[in-house]
Amino acid sequence: MDITTRRRLLEGIRRSDQASAAFTAANRACTRAAKAAADAHTRITRDLQLCVSANELEAAQAAYVALARREQEARTKVCRTFTASRAADGALGTLYAPHARGRDTGGQRRSAVASSILGELAESPRDLVLAADAILVSTSGGKDSLVCGHRVVTLAAEAGCLDKVVWVHADLGEESEWPGVRELAQRQAERYGVKFRVVKADPGLLGLVEKRGMWPDAARRLCTSSLKRDKIAPLFTQITDALGLDEQALIVSALGLRAAESPARARKLPLAIDARASNGRRMVLTWHPILELTEADVWQQITDAGLEYHPVYDALMPRLSCVFCVLAGFSVLVRAVRLCWALGLPLPEKYTDLESRIGHRFKEQYSLADVVAEATRIEAAEGSLTWRAGDAIRDQLGETAAATYLHRLALAV
Ligand code: SF4
Incomplete structure (x- = not known):
């Protein structure tokens, strides 16, 4: 399967996943709306028995009418998202049919197709860097990010596309990090001759805790998302705009996670679609090039x-x-x-x-x-x-x- 076909299929899978997620969310919202309307109806029946004042009864009826309308809108949305999900699955099926060898792309099989395409791409990293329109290396400045970046840069240099690489560092500030981290990340980028971008994550961990009044923990690890991931996310838009392509851009985002670090990281795949960062203009693939390293x-x-x-x-x-x-x-x-x-x-x-x-x-x-x-x-x-x-x-x-x-x-x- 050539890279263009793989890219089209991955986009088909992304759309299909997105439509399916929208259908699931609409179903949940509909269940909530139906329950709220039913509760409001029960309240009116109770109010009638209790002989509440006319004003109170009128207010309860108005609330019920509003909730019943919301339930109806939620049901309409369920129908609409169901149709969209079926259409996305159908489009993916048509795209995949010539390569299916007797399989279809419904339900579980859609994720199997995605794993097979992404698995093949991860096993041929040279093809991956050649196919990418831009490659982000997110670095904390730490040892794993460094080796991850070294591997990516080496591959990109060998493939003659070092200019695609952007070394990105989320700067958490001197009250959160050890001194000299940002400068080190910059020196690392300069050594390879790749572009260097810093995103400021003010006010850092201290500020985040001050604002929330509590420390994050493993279960509610808001610090990583708000201090790092959310700060880096706008770069995807900026890079896509700068590329100015007529077709969907392929952005590969490399992270230096290792399976040996934790059970959660051991469950990561070498390559995955970043559904949150991807859209019709860009496909963002999260790449873990050093997942297997000790x-x-x-x-x-x-x-x-x-x-x-x-x-x-x-x-x-x-x-x-x-x-x-x-x-x-x-x-x-x-x-x-x-x-x-x-x-x-x-x-x-x-x-x-x-x-x-x-x-x-x-x-x-x-x-x-x-x-x-x-x-x-x-x-x-x-x-x-x-x-x-x-x-x-x-x-x-x-x-x-x-x-x-x-x-x-x-x-x-
Ligand atoms: S998990 Fe939170 S506290 Fe630990 S390094 Fe990441 S952002 Fe900082």
Whole structure:
């Protein structure tokens, strides 16, 4: 199947999924509207029995009429979305028929067709980068983003289309992130000679918590969506406009997630349609080019290519996330506090102050004040945190690898 056919089929699948989702939503809204109208009717019957005043009865009847009208509109919408969904499925079926080999594209099979097309594309990344009109590498500046970007850029350079790559960094500000993250992301982009874009996520994690009066957590991880994903989303429109194509643009959005990081990430596919970011003008595919890598693989690739990483890794911070990431474990948070002290950053005080002002604990099991108390105890026993350049690689791959890395980095600089 050629790439043009794949693109058409993916768009057919997207439209079909979208129409089906609209039908499901309309059905739910209709159920809610029917219940509201039925409840209003029950209230009128009850009011009649209770002999309420004429005014109250009139108000109840008016409310019922409005709700009954809304129910009727919801039913009309169900019919309309059902027809649209059938039409989208029909159009997809017609498109897919020449390639179907006896299968159709209804229900489950639509997702099977999507997985097969996306799976094939993910297995031939060169075809993917060649087919893309633009390739975004979303980077936190961290080690996984770096190796992801390195892989994408290497492929794009080999395919002769480096100009398609845009290195995108969501800057959460100095009250959320470690110093120098934005500058590092920029140096990484400059090393590859690709376009660099920064989206500002003011007011960062601290501001978000201040506004909401509570900390996010794993179940309500609003921070990632509001500080990163939602800030990057307008870029898709800007890039599509800048491309100015007559046909639907294909934007590939690369993310450095790894399956080994969490069960949720292990369930991710290498390539998927980003239904939220896609529309008739652009198809956005989310690509996870390093999904299969282990942490050691990542450090090996950084060593082999002499890639510059952020120094907090040498203080054995496992991730270059927010300084106090709501997903980090207790020992990592304690280390973050000690690292702040070693770097002279006032963040532990700012965060504990915020925690006491809003009266909501950083985590259900412990507060940031507990974290700071533990950091204080360790500092008293062991002294300040110290580290050497290359410690992250020394820790993961050994002394020889660290020496090799530092030598390669010096040559690259
Ligand atoms: S790094 Fe942690 S705290 Fe920061 S946005 Fe991501 S999940 Fe939220």
